[in-house]
Amino acid sequence: MADAKLQIIPLGGLGEFGMNCLALRYKDDILVIDAGLMFPETELLGVDIVVPDISYLVENRELVRGIVLTHGHEDHIGGLPWILSELNVPVYATEFTLAYVEGKLDEHKMLDDTELIEILPGVKFTLGPFTVEPIRVTHSLVDCVALAIDTPVGVVVHTGDFKIDFSPPDGKAIDLHKFAEYGKRGILALLQDSTNVDRPGYTPGEWSVRPRLDEIFSRTKRKLFFSCFSSSIYRIRIALELAQQHGRKVAILGRSMVESSEIAQDLGYIDVPQGLIIHPGQINDHAPENVMVLISGTQGEPMSALSRASVDNHKHARIQPGDTVLLSSRVIPGNEKSIGRVIDHLCRRDAQVIYDDGSHGLIHVSGHASQEEQRLMINLLRPKFFIPVHGDYRNLKKHAELAKNTGVVKEAIVIEDGDVLELDGESAVRSGKVTAGRICIDSGSTADVVQDIVIRDRRHLSEDGFVLPILTINKLTGLVERQPELVTRGFVSGETGLMEAAREVVIKTLENSTAEEKADYGVIKEKIRIDLKRYIQKNTSRRPLIMPVILEI
Template identity: 85%
Template structure:
């Protein structure tokens, strides 16, 4: 099989933000890079999380050698419990990433059954025919890696999420030299993060937020509430350092913030000055100007600590007039409503609110590479083939055009979830499609999968409501004992006259049905549903969900 080709098969993250998951196959060996989730759009009513459809991996379970993680953000590790409940394969990740994964698997009672294997930048390991070298990259989270994968057809590099920060707060800089080495050796294909392809120039370093935050700390007279993503360890570190400099104690509030800061301290990513951390219950023991509250909930999540504090519903974190609240994070598209609702509540409490509105100075920087950094990576690696990953279709398309126009790569290809891209030393082309898509899950359980039909029904109910015709049938004689009752909820136009007419429609349907049809509840329910639907649609132009109920007496 000298002519065997390498297959790259995205299962999520290409054509959307989040749910990053990509399979790489050579003959009978498959490795999976990342296993993310995404949070649902508003039209996915009642759905808690969305994960990739892994039908392809389940069908080829005996070939899957392992899942390799680039870093610990939810859009790269959040789908693991779902995937591992279907496939029992080892999971590879850096020390910090696996610390996050452990907590997630423990929550889903999968930790004891899963083999977690720690990897480190510069230490190669093999999975089947693949030799993988993690390479240190910088991002908004710590301990992140890109993956250089040596395959039988050539080297492919997957950047993961990255920006080029040569002086990050933990002094573990982006490893430009290692990428340059691979560029010298020759790279067959580069899969590069497209998130910020719309942004010209360079993404600023994490340190660049410090001057503006320092200014805010120095002029805040009362309590200071500081909120950022709980995984933004660099930002937490800068905030704690500034609190120490300005003589404030730090109370950490919110489960995710407490967990993240504990993991970061245990692994040495967060050095906390002795005596600075206080229990949230001690906040009231200090003068307002002596306290900073590090609080989770930047995206306005309904039950987060910040959302509860904003409506005076938190046991320890009370926001009073004159307090300052700093939201050091970006607004994730889709979360605008909930974030601005929280900001409104904060203003009602006469708090000073500082958020990333473009006018407040630099209080947040992105964790993703802008155009010049993307170009720099392409020039360093000089790949033969270029494949953009992570982003909506327009981002992938723009990124591919940018790479092609540089004149460095032979061919830039846009692929989407489910496409099968086949590569060898000379050629790269799409050769087919596999089953891919999204699986909606309620309440975070790996069991509660929400079918498309359920979401359609929920949408239907939310738009037109429902109507319940209730019939009482004598079990022995098969006769209808009384006039049908009609109950409706959320159905506009359900006036007395219409309901009366609807009862007559149901009675008429029953009269026109034979005894045999009446005895078959499935048939009679469907006849009533069709006749009532036709009548209501004709008279109101609405289509409520109609669910006939038969009571036996």
Template identity: 75%
Template sequence: MALEKLQMIPLGGLGEFGMNCLALRFGDDILVIDAGLMFPEEELLGVDIVVPDISYLIENRSMVRGIVLTHGHEDHIGGLPWILSELNVPVYGTEFTLAYVEGKLDEHRLLDDAELIEILPGKRFTLGPFSVMPIRVTHSLVDCVSLAIHTPVGIVLHTGDFKIDLSSPDGHPFDLQAFADLGKQGVLALLQDSTNVDRPGFTPGEKAVIPRLDDIFAATKKKIFFSCFSSSIHRIKIAMELAHKHGRKVALVGRSIDNSTEIAQDLGYIDPPQGLIIHPGQIRDFAPDKLCILISGTQGEPMSALSRAAVDNHKFAKIDPGDTVLLSSRIIPGNEKGIYRVIDHLERRDARVIHDDGTNGLIHVSGHGSQEELRLMINLVKPKFFIPVHGDYRHLKRHVELALSTGVPEKVILLEDGDVLTLDKDSAQKTGKVTTGRVCIDNNSTADVVEDTVIRDRKHLGEDGLFLPIIAINKRTGAIEGQPEITTRGFAADDPDLLRNARDIVVRTLEQSSEEERRDYGVMKDKIRGDLKRFIQKNANRRPLIMPIILEL
């Protein structure tokens, strides 16, 4: 045992935002931290979600002792249905995190077979050679933890997503003392959240939004539509408290915000006064200045409640002139078009839209620590080795520079997905690479994995369209029946003679083929495809997807 070394293998989240998943291996035991997803970039046409390639875990399935979750955001738990369908191992998480996980697994019909084990901040548990101490941290979600993993070679501290908020609205502040105690014990390696490494100073606490939001509630004479991330339990709680203070009833509109609020109420994170929450169907029963509507869709999602209300197409949420719409969230990169499209529709309804965060006070704060918090954590735990996690390559690189500037870690290591970092008490070296990558999934189904070739075909179709030559062949004689037809989709020909000439190409290909070839439909399709491809490339400088269809008569 003493001769064995610890291996750290990131399977996702180092080089992109999302898909957070990391394996720790000691001998024949593997512990997995987080199982996230990533939402697809524009070029991944038709793909719903992207999850990490877990080939390494599948190859070593007998060694995997469990998956430990830091918190309940999608980029940390969203890949669980896919991973558990391949690898049914115990899942460890805090009460609130597991409540989200249960809903997700139930949706994918995986809940009955899942083993979910609740963990408590400050209470150690054991997985093989790993003794894991969850430590309370603050973030934009509740019940989040860092993981201090005691291994035979030393303590590995994985921060998860965090910011240092000592006055959290839920009464559970960041546990600064626990990190200071770890610093006294000695930390072998610190893996730290890189999300806000570009932001100077400290990230404001969740309560920093209250003064500006209070002013908005006080000044608004009509309905308030309050939109935030459905997982922002602190923000939902603050909105409800302000609504109560200003004599407004609260209606929850949108499935995600309704589900999150229900979980938060069940677990005691939100305790609204009796009668504060009304059913959306009761909105029309109250005066506009007595209403606050918590509505989902802050990122401009096309079918969200806010998007539908913005075009006057929601059963309960009707936005009238003079209403205030408050977007209490950041714009996730890539969502700008959708968000500004919704804002345009809201402006057409003569609503007052507030989506800034800083001119007259804050309406949104980040859930991730800025530069000074990152430095504070490094100075507090005094790690021997430092590894930045969670971020694009540029974030990881900036984080390396920030860690070096503290002068604390003996060694700073920039890892990417698939790198194998081997550690003992005195050294940390990259010693290899494992298979990693992304798995694209359609329809949120664990079965509908989309291959790269499918994405390529979708891109192809989107750019150059589809060409369908339809040919009728007499199976008995091999003779062509009638003239071939050509149907196109997404292919605009500048030359009106192009389709006629393409039809002639198909006829010539058929005529020049032997009777035996014409009876072999596979051969004929290839010949027609090849001849048409050359013709269209030469005459239209396009490369549509060509799919010959042969009707057997």
């Protein structure tokens, strides 16, 4: 098949932030890059997480050779339990990423059934017709890689999430030399992170937050509560170093923070001096000026350690007047209200709250490349085709325009979830769509998939409430034993006597029904529902959910 083409098929992450998942297909082999989740928007009532629809992969399960992960953030690995419950394929990732994956799979009781394979930057491995070389990149998490994938029609580079940092705290800088080597060889296509395409210039390195954080440590007179993303290993390392420098003992609170710091210590990313860490129960054994509490909950998650401490409902974290709370993180869009609520509570406790509002100096830096870094990567690789990934449509569009303006790419192509892009050595053509979309999951369980109709019903209930007409029918005679009762929740009648009149509607419906209709509970329920719906809608312009209930006696 000399005319066989490489297909690039995004299943998530192109058209939204999160849920990153992309398939590469050549003939009868599919390689999957990342398996992320997305946290739900407010209109997805009661949904815990959102994962990509992998119907395409399930339909072609015998062709899937493996899932390769770029790094360990939830928007790249969080969908693994769901995907692996449908596809039992090997997972390839770096050491630190695998540590996160193991914890996640163990939680879902899937660890023993999954083949996990460690990969190393610079060490190639083969999956079917694909030869993959991980290339070290810097990000806000450690042990992150881009992927250079040698295919029969050319080399495809997927950057994963990256920024260009030449001096990260762990000393493992981005390998620009390797990208330059691939650029000299010739790149067919570049898939590049679009997250920060709106930001001009360069993203500051991780060390750039240290001077301002050092100043905060120096000025803080009482306890310091230091909160950052639990996956921000670099930030945790800097906080621990500053605590040691300023003579503060460190208590770590929050499950995710404890797990991340333990993994980072085990793998050598954090070196903790003997005696620095204390048990949370020992916080009160030390003077307030000698304590730092490393605490999770920067996004105002309701049950996080910081949220509970802010309302004085944490066993160990008692925030006193004069304590300082430092939020060394960005606000994830959609979390503004919950974060604002936590900050309000902290202020009520007379704590000094320092967060990234632009007035406190540099206390947080992004992990994503800004425009100049994106241009630099494009100029190094000089790809024939440029495909922006990771972001809303407007981000992808702007990123494509940025790539075109560099003058080094033949064509910049914006595709979205489900699009099939076919490439040979000379052309890139859209060739239809596959099934793609979002799967809503309740309770973090891989089994509890929430269908669209359930979301619709929840929205219906949240807006209009429900009405339960309750009828008591004698099983032997078929007669209605007492007056129908109407129970409402979330439905407010607009006028006095409306519910009394609604009860009369139910009685009239029963009077106008034959004995056979009354004996068939399905029929009589539907008649009552239709008549009551018509009456309520006519008199209130509202449409509550109406669910007749029949009690037999």
